[in-house]
Amino acid sequence: MARILYSGNRNASSWAFRAWIALREQNIDFKELIVDIRRPQRWKNLAEIGAFSPPAAVPVLVDNECVIYDSLAIMEYANELGDGSLLPSNIKLRAQARSLVAWQHSTFSKVCACLSFESAFYKEKKQLTTNEITEAEWVYSIWEKHLIEHSGPYLVGEFSLADIALVPSVLRLKAHHSVSENFPLTREWIQRLLERPHIQEWLTEAYALEPIYCEGYYSS
Ligand SMILES: N[C@@H](CCC(=O)N[C@@H](CS)C(=O)NCC(=O)O)C(=O)O
Known part of the structure; x- marks a missing residue:
């Protein structure tokens, strides 16, 4: 190989x-x-x-x-x-997908910065601060807007790199603050996304591992 x-x-x-x-x-x-x-x-x-x-x-x-x-x-x-299907053929949708990917890649990690990817797999989750809850809700509202605008089933219509880029953020945010009924499309999107077989395969292995505790998680 x-x-x-x-x-x-x-x-x-x-x-x-x-x-x-x-x-x-x-x-x-x-x-x-x-x-x-x-x-x-x-x-x-x-x-x-x-x-x-x-x-x-x-x-x-x-x-x-x-x-x-x-x-x-x-x-x-x-x-x-592959077949190129992970980016939309429409130029504007493609730009929107790339915007979401770029945001995730650059500054998105500052959202709820104390929630590392590792923490998504902890059995005991810490309580979020009021600011963190506000940030999580704000992110859910943005995902909801995308899903309304493009009529789903994924963020810019069909499954794309934008959805893939956001999987780890979905996991760390939703593990700490569940998505309320105010964001029905986001709830469905998350379920649809995380049920994809490849994503399930990685997650099954991840949940079976010994958690990796990051310093300061419970004290921040
Ligand atoms: N921008 C890089 C970030 C990669 C990254 O930070 N990887 C972590 C593991 S998830 C790492 O290897 N960090 C080592 C380091 O930054 O020293 C990417 O998207 O691949």
Whole structure:
């Protein structure tokens, strides 16, 4: 097998999760090597990744001589290697899908910043602050608007990279603050999204792992 995805722990690597979903959804053949990014071995293992990939992070897809780093580049590559269906053919819808992906990729992590991906898998969840609840509700309202505008079933109509990019955020937000009846389309979208077989496959493995506790989670 000449195509290798250097991935991360199922319950820790949200970025690898996105790349992996895109590859699987497009039926791309690849071998996966899971890099253990738990501390303290994280540093040694990522340094080894740095020997062939400048960011020294996961995910990295090595396709023969081509090293593709960063989940966003891998998602786009998966879509192009496959049938291209993960981005809408309509230019404006495609731009909207890319806007959601870009937002997730750049500043979205500041939303409820103390809710790491790892925390989505904790048995005991902390209580959110009032500000965090307001932020979560605001995000749900934005997803709801997208779903109303495009009549679903996914954020920009058909299933796309936008939905894939948001899976880890869906998990960490909904694990801490359930989506109320005020956002009926969002509730249905989340259920539809998380029931996709590939996403289920990753999550089943993730829930079976020992949780990875992040410092400060219960005290922040
Ligand atoms: N922008 C990168 C972020 C990758 C990233 O931060 N990966 C984490 C694991 S989920 C990592 O390897 N971090 C190591 C580091 O940043 O030192 C991407 O989308 O692939």
